Amino acid sequence: MALPWRAAAAPGSGGEIVFATWGGNEINNLTRAYATPFKNAGGANIVFDGTGPTEGAIRNMVDSGDVGWDVCDADGYSAIRLGRTGALSAIDYTIVNRDAVMPPFAFDHGVGGYTYAYVLAYDTELYKDRPPQSWADFWDVKRFPGKRGLWRWMNGGFEAAMLAAGATHDKVFPINLALVMDRLKALKPDLLTWKNGAQSKQMLIDRTVGMSCIWHSRAAQLAAESNGRIAWTWADSILYPGVWVVPKNNPAGSQAFKFIAFMQDAQRQINFTGLQGVGPANPAATKSMPASLRAIDPTQPEARAQMVTVDSVWWADNYDLAMKRFQDLLNQP
Secondary structure (H helix, E strand, O other): OOOHHHHHOOOOOOOEEEEEOOOOHHHHHHHHHHHHHHHHOOOOEEEEEOOOOOHHHHHHHHHHOOOOOOEEEEEHHHHHHHHHOOOEOOOOOOOOOHHHOOHHHEEOOEEEEEEEEEEEEEEOOOOOOOOOOOHHHHHOOOOOOOOEEEEOOOOOHHHHHHHHOOOOHHHOOOOOHHHHHHHHHHHHHHEEEEOOHHHHHHHHHOOOOOEEEEEHHHHHHHHHHOOOOEEEEEEEEEEEEEEEEOEOOOOOOOHHHHHHHHHOOHHHHHHHHHHHOOEOOOHHHHHHOOHHHHHHOOOOHHHHOOOEEOOHHHHHHHHHHHHHHHHHHHHOO
8 A cells, every 4th residue: 555645754764653553442542552652752753554454465565665554563473474575674673672572472573562362251141050161161062052253363263272172281382283173163063253353242242152262352341341241261361462563664764663662661561451451562561560450461470370372483384274274164064
C-alpha cells in the first residue's frame, strides 16, 4: 500500500512514524500508552494504520520498494519467517534493550512488546455441575457435551491438542502434526472456528459453543461482562508474544527503533496492560505489576507455572504445512 505523503518525513529526523496494527480499540490503547507520551517527550508523531500487517502485506511492500510502514505488530514466528526472506531490518539492539525482553521473545528481526495466552474459556451454566479443567475435558464431548471453538489460524489449538493427548508442558514442542490432526479430526463434528477476538467472544455469549480456546484478554473481558457466566483458567494455557518488527527500508529509519525502545519502559507496559488486557514483555514490568492487574497478566509467576511457552522457531519452520493440513481438514465435508 503506497503512502505517498510519507515523502515529507525525513528518515531519522522526527517527522512521522507509521505504526501498522490490527485496528479496533488497540489503536486507542497504543495511543494512550505509547504514542502520545512519545510525542510529548519530543519524539515523532505516531500515525496508525489499522489495516493489518499480515506477512504477505509486509513482504509485498518491501518487494515493491514502496515501504509505507515503520513499525508493525506481528507474531514471533512471523518475525522469524519474514526475517529469513530479508523483508525485515535486524533489530538494532544498540538502541533497543535486549535485557528488557523476556528471553524467549527477543528475536533477531523482532522484539517482544507484549504477551498473551490462549486459555480455556467455558460457560459455567452449561457445566455448572462439572466445570472443565483441562484440554482433555475440552476434547471429551461425551462428559462435556457442546460445540468447541478454536482459532481458524491454528495457534493455541495445536498446543491444546498435544496437551489433551497427554503431552507434558516440556514435550508439547516439537508438535506431532500427525497426532494433532488425528485429535482435531475426532473433534471436527463438534468444532467451530473463530476468526477474530470479537467473534470468539460472541460465540460464547450466544452459546454457539460451550467452550473455546481464546485469547486470555478476551476471556477476562467475557468473565467481567457476563458477571461470571463465562469463566476461564490459566491451567495448561499457552503463552505467545506480540512482536514489534521493522520492515526493511522503512521511511523513518532508526526512529522506529527509538520508538520501540521507548515502548520497553516498564511503567508504560504496565499502563498498556491496564488498557489492553495483555501482559508485558519486560520482566521489570512483571515484577512491578500492581495487584489489581496481576490476575490478567500471563507473565506472573503463578500463571507462568501453569503454562506452555510457544516455540516460535517450530511454528516458523512448520506453519505452512500445519496450515494446509488444518484447512484441508476444515474443508472436508
